[in-house]
Amino acid sequence: MQNSKNIEFNTETLELVNRIISRYPEGRQKSAILPVLHIAQSENSGWLSSETMDYVACLLQIQPIEVYEVASFYSMFNLQPVGNCMIEVCQTGPCWLNGAEDILAHFEKRLGIKPGETTADGQFSLKTVECLAACGNAPVIQVGTEYHEKMTTGKADELLEKWQSENKCSHTNPYL
């Protein structure tokens, strides 16, 4: 288990959060929970620790349980530590019809991990996801807010090499 740390947004991020909260009516600041959790996850190395969720509860002036029950519902939120670069492979019908299983198997082989696992050096995590709504360019993978479409094993190799050399981090503030 990675050490839990207390997170605190810097002034710039707090401004963004307050701007988001102001989009909802007075007293409805709980509406900002999904956008703020996205930001918090990106600031906490790609996952939501209980300390991170407590901080979000505090920012939105709601009970921590209101954050936990939401965070555990949505599949984009990770409740366990993940690698620096999370590779998400779509496996639903249209991607399957176009070879998604080969793409997934290739990532598994290259990284030596199964979906839900992280490489020993902490650089990569692998995750299977359901339909990413890009079926015309299947098979599709997602890394952070980037889509990579019409995937081939050759393209996967190129991307892996690039990500390895640049120490790719997929957990960046999605609003920026």
Place this chain on the structure above:
Amino acid sequence: MAQQILLKNSDVPGLASFEVYRKLGGYASIEKTLKNFTPDQVTDEVKKSGLKGRGGAGFPAGMKWSFLDKSTSNPRYFICNFDESEPGTFKDRHIGQLNPHQLIEGMILGSYALGARTSYIYIRGELFYVLRIIEKAIAEAYANGFLGKNILGSGYDLDLYCHPGAGAYICGEETALIESLEGKRGNPRIKPPFPAIVGLYDCPTVVNNVETIANLPWIMNNGAEAYAAIGVGNSKGTKLISACGHINKPGIYEIELGLPVEEFIYSDEYCGGIRNGNKLKAVVAGGSSVPILPAELILKTAKGEPRLMSYESLAEGGFETGTMLGSGGFIVMDETTCIVKNLLTFSRFYHHESCGQCSPCREGTGWMERILHRIENGHGTMKDIDLLVSISKHIEGNTICPLGDAAAWPVASAIRHFRQEFEDHVKLQKCPLSK
């Protein structure tokens, strides 16, 4: 070339910018409408156009608007459903990415008609890169006086915001979307009351799909009659079809409703035929939820008439021999496809996406996935096939929201039309089509 309402300027470089969009006549409908139409007249116009909801259910958009409770002084909300997640459907992403101002223009028209002063675009969280494009376009619309206070001096104020989801297909169901927008789990609400009476923050609310909303500027510019003149029967206008699977030209096509299915699949103007010269085996015509049809029934109805891309023609024959236009997610499978395995991916999807509120869906979707997994992997029995049918029947109609039906229909229809293939899996104790 069919009439193009949504994709007309898709190839114009920089269309996502205000400047280019405006030069091409963008936002003209706002000038015209705010000056010459009362909100109720806009609703009447949309009613007369015959525009149906393009998200999947196909409910007449103008009629949905007319249910809005106008008797209270509560705020009203207009929400764009951009939670595009139905497998096979990828048309809304195209609009958001390439033509965000057309969506914003439609949002202004819809909001004006409904009397909303704050409107939201709920966009699935995976599409954050599209959200950033739309937010940039929204900022441009504010800077040019089309959003904010006193739009074009009309006295009408409107604020428009994007709101990201976070990975939940169920939030495409409008009451789950509203719950999610309120900062809760995406659990659908029991209807009635409908959102038009009790919606976002308990206020009257209308939720429409991206494509539905993007049609509004054209309707207000050209008139309801012009829109209703396109199409066939009660299928008015154009429809975006996102075509994928084993075709030569996957992509997004804007068709006039009424186009023959055969022409859509085989013409070079559209899908360009089946890959590698293979034979067509089956089509899921309207997103993963709608019944799968074998080649002979998708090309022609059971009566032998050519099947058309329209709400009525695709539904011809009911679920026995027909299907639905749905979201326009058109998934084509050639002769090499294992129907059981494809269905397994769909059932896994619905199991994963069930919110868990209703036991028939929560338990049934996982049960169906497990049975399909064992049939596909050579451990199924003949009884399993009937069990699947039985489970699907017990889910259908017994849940708060349509996700249960959406999970049941693909299973029931695959067995209805391809039972032999399921039995072959059982007899051979393996997938007959596996490599």
